[in-house]
Amino acid sequence: MLRPIPTKRKLDDLRNYTIVGADIPETEIFRSDALIQSLSESPRSIGCIYYYDDTGSALFERLCNEPSYYLFRAEQEILTHHAKSVADMTGPASLVELGAGNAQKTTLLINAFMENHGPTSYAAIDVNRSILQKAAENLLSMRPDLNFTGIVGVYQTGLQQAATVTGPKLLVCLGSSVGNMYDDELRDLLHQVRSLFAPGDYFLVGIDLDKSSDILEAAYNNQSAILTNLCVLQHLNWRFDGNFNVFQFRHVAFHNKPLRRMESHLEAVQTQFVRLDKLGFSFFLEKGERIRTEIMRKVVICDFSKIFMNHGLSLVHHWTDHAKRCAICLFEVVNM
Ligand SMILES: C[S@@+](CC[C@H](N)C(=O)[O-])C[C@H]1O[C@@H](n2cnc3c(N)ncnc32)[C@H](O)[C@@H]1O
Incomplete structure (x- = not known):
């Protein structure tokens, strides 16, 4: 006799769970003051928390399946x-x-x-x-x-x-x-x-x-890593009504040996004027200027x-x- 295929139970059918803090305004999680400060500093940076909207979390799961990661x-x-x-x-x-x-x-x-x-x-x-x-x-x-x-x-x-x-x-x-x-x-x-x-x-x-640059740089330069990095800009665009043009940036990830860390950056391929309208914040980015998006200590x-x-x-x-x-x-x- 064929056994019925077990179907995945839906969350609502399951009793022992609670999700708290879902009502916290996202402005308290993705704090604009911290973002404005990090984008105003030299060199500019974006907190790695901005990797993780729904798209970013899905891309992280994809990254985990990359052979080099x-x-x-x-x-x-x-x-x-x-x-x-x-x-x-x-x-x-x-x-x-x-x-x-x-x-x-x-x-x-x-x-x-x-x-x-x-x-x-x-x-x-x-x-x-x-x-x-x-x-x-x-x-x-x-x-x-x-x-x-x-x-x-x-x-x-x-x-x-x-x-x-x-x-x-x-x-x-x-x-x-x-x-x-x-x-x-x-x-x-x-x-x-x-x-x-x-x-x-x-x-x-x-x-x-800590390990060799070859292994490290392969882990952070595969297709999923590149997409994950670029999607930070899309996250800022939807969250803060921004105008980052993803196609005008290139992904750069390298092993910073003296500081024992990998670094991911987004490099502007041409000079551009960036606006984040919801924050009333804007800045010029020179051609070749980089925004650091993440460090990964080794x-x-x-x-x-x-x-x-x-x-x-x-x-x-x-x-x-x-x-x-x-x-x-x-x-x-x-x-x-
Ligand atoms: C590198 S992933 C690791 C996920 C999982 N622990 C694993 O090992 O596969 C980092 C996770 O931390 C969350 N995260 C990043 N920054 C955070 C922060 N400041 N506070 C709370 N969660 C954060 C992200 O949404 C993401 O799910």
Whole structure:
């Protein structure tokens, strides 16, 4: 007899989920004062938060499937082999994830926690509401007993909400998202984590290890990476009524070896006058001038763990993929 094909359950049929913060005005998430400031500085830059409207989130998923973009597969490999060890080391904990995206890799962690420790709650923080709904739908169709909360907002506000959960917590940040932070942003995040979390809580962090320029530059110069970068301008156009002409920019991504990071830029191929009408902001961009759109730090574990230790986060263990391209580090919140 033929078995009926299981159909994916719709989010509305699933009970254990909440999405909070969906009513936060997007002007509080995509703050125009910060954008105007970064576009006025020399060199100009755009915060990497502007990668993530619905189109950008879909393009990020596509990037993760590019053969040269090893980061997703490396973290997936690590969690496939070691998620259970993470659950063993931390003991039962509520999971909170920064920049969860579609939470595809987190499924491995959630499964390990539920198998080791029984009912588990998971709070996913992200600026993109739609991707949180997708994460909820994927996770709950596999684990209907998971207690899922989506928190729409930036890391700072999301963390404040998530920290109110009682009991031990495991904060998670995958996809090398900490690598997108400048020094001061990383310091501020770690300071906030240390002030909101208690000794005995943990922080699991995915990082991209320093490696040859060839591998790095291939990962950030494939078709999906180029599209993702250019789409930042389209995001600014629809959000702020802008006139960026995407065809007058070229994608530039290179390994900045002295600063141990990859950088993505958009270079103007001709002089242009840019307006963001909703912000009442405009500027001239010279031919050849670049706007930096993202940094991606490439890390040496001992340097990185020192920064965490300075904020009361002690490295307990780290795991790498077989090619040693990426690492996932488990830090414990300790008394300072
Ligand atoms: C590099 S992707 C990683 C997604 C997922 N964690 C993974 O490893 O595949 C970064 C995610 O963080 C979200 N994000 C970026 N900046 C953020 C911020 N400042 N606050 C909250 N979420 C942010 C994006 O919407 C995106 O889903």
